[in-house]
Amino acid sequence: EHMRTKLQRKMIENRIKDPGDELKLVIVRDMWLTGFDVPCLHTIYIDKPMKEHGLMQAIARVNRVFKGKPGGLVVDYIGIIQPLKEATLTYTKSGGGGTPVFQQEDAIKIMREKYEIVSSMFHGFDYNDFATAALSKKETILRDAMNHILRQENGQKRFFKNVAALKRAFALSVPHEEAMKIADELGFFQTLKAYLGKLTGSEPGYSEEDYDIPLRQLVSKAIASDKVIDIFEIAGLKKPGISILSDEFLAEVQGMEQKNLALEMLKKLINDQIKVCEQKNKVAAKSFTELLEKTISQYQNRNIQTVEVIERLIELAKEMKKHDKRGELLNLREDEMAFYDALETNDSAVKVLGDETLRKIARELTETLKRNVKIDWSVRESVKAEIRIAVRKILRKYGYPPDKQEKATQTVLEQAELVAKEWSQ
Structure with missing residues (x-):
């Protein structure tokens, strides 16, 4: 649609500046050059002769820094490389600083380097069928691949770091032939990265920041699907019901062949349960956190093996279940x-x-705290002092050890702060 009026043009300008707007492509002529700043713009298609200052102004529309944007992409339909070189020379001679144009050859060089690093992490592991495999086969490959990465020293950290670098270099290298050759593999790496992030809670899955729309289209064949990532399904486990740490489910996890994957899954599930506990019971959550951290620390220091740490985590999970039943x-x-x-x-x-x-x-x-605790009690020293006295009276009344009373009083008040908001509702 041709926008003719000033109001219409302003409306389109505002929309293109919004990275969340569904408008992604606008065709302009002799517009949006000087003074038009849209950091989220990532691609410019040029199909008219341009040179000197006008060309540099056009290129500058896509070279602004923006979160998740590896660089600007210029698609040349008419042949501007020589005018661009001349304009760049004029720019630098006149005092311009920096590197106004990132040479694609540099990006390809980085892409090769990062691809070698990432692919070498899969030595002895075959993922070549991933792009064309059926969904069930994809899930099997992903499950085994997660286990493969997790059993390497700092495997997940190195994998995340180098896949991110590979993705950025790839975005600047397309549509070069070398980039297109690894598109399917990058799709696999990105999918695996998303699943590992979901499993360990260390990084979110796919987002607009992972790669822009053109890049996602290039690797989309290799991505498993747009469905919600289900770690239980990928791990080959039946999705647990309300009792996520049931004996049956824990036994199923313990029986998994992919021990490193089982370990990470247990760690995440227990950590998630601790977070729930933190909202209700400060002391219990702290105790479980310390036990979890101690176990993981021993594993990271190579004091215990994967199978043993899984056994300890299962015991911890069972202790958490016992605690839940102890109240009953x-x-x-x-x-x-x-x-x-x-x-x-x-x-x-x-x-x-x-x-x-x-x-x-x-x-x-x-009962005493419920009657006296108000929403803002913890910031009102007079009210807090009264409650502290009430707690001490109760402890003395029942013969609580005098040398333990101060610490118990403080812990009780901290627990009261935790649940006060819920009580006041």
Whole structure:
């Protein structure tokens, strides 16, 4: 549609400046040069003779820095290379700084280097059928490929870093023949990177920032699909129900052939459960976090092997399940159980009070705090002081060890801060 009026042109200008707008292509003549700044623009198609200042101005439309944009792409339909060289020479002689044009040969050189690094990480692993394989076969290749990368020292970190660099160099190298030859493989690398990111939680999956629309079209044949990434499906596991750490599911994970993949999956699932716990029970979450970090640290220091760390993570998962059921056994609600844990019930000096007394303390603390805690109580020192006194009275009332009272009081107040917002609703 030909936009003739000033208002129409302004509307289109505003839309093209918005990277989230669906408008992606605009045809202009003798417009949008001096003073027109749109950092997200990445490609310019030139089909008219241009030279000197006008040509440099046109090229400059796509060389602005923008998040996720590796560089500007100039598609030449008419033959501007000589005028561009002359304009560049004039630019540099007149005092212009930097490198106004990134030579494609430089990008291809970097692309070759990064491709060699990434492909060498798959020595002995065949992924050549990925681009043309059926979806089920793709998932099998991805599962084995994740395991292959994860068992290498710093494998995931090195893979992510070099695939990102390869992607950027590729974007500047198309449509060169060498770039087109590796498009399918880049699609595989990108897909694997997305699945690994989903598994470990260390990097998001696909986004507009991964590569722009033209690049995504080039590698789209190799990408598994646009469906939501399901790590359980890729790992060959039945998707668990509400009880994600059930004995049946844990046994299934333990039986996986891809041990490195199983380890990462367990680590992520446990970490996710800890995050849920953090919203309800500060003490329990801290304890589980310390156990998880200790186990992973021993594994990273090569003190224990993959199979052993999987066994320890499964034991940790079972301990978390036991803790969830302990409240039922003690006849305590979820919030009461959190204050029960805050009483350092594993300490020998505290244990002598017995479960019955500790349950009474937890219940009374919960009810007292519920009555007194308001939304802004933690920032009002007078209210906080009153609550602190109330907590100490309850502890003394039931004979809680005097030398443990200060720490218990502080932990109880921290737990109260955690649940105060929920109570006030």
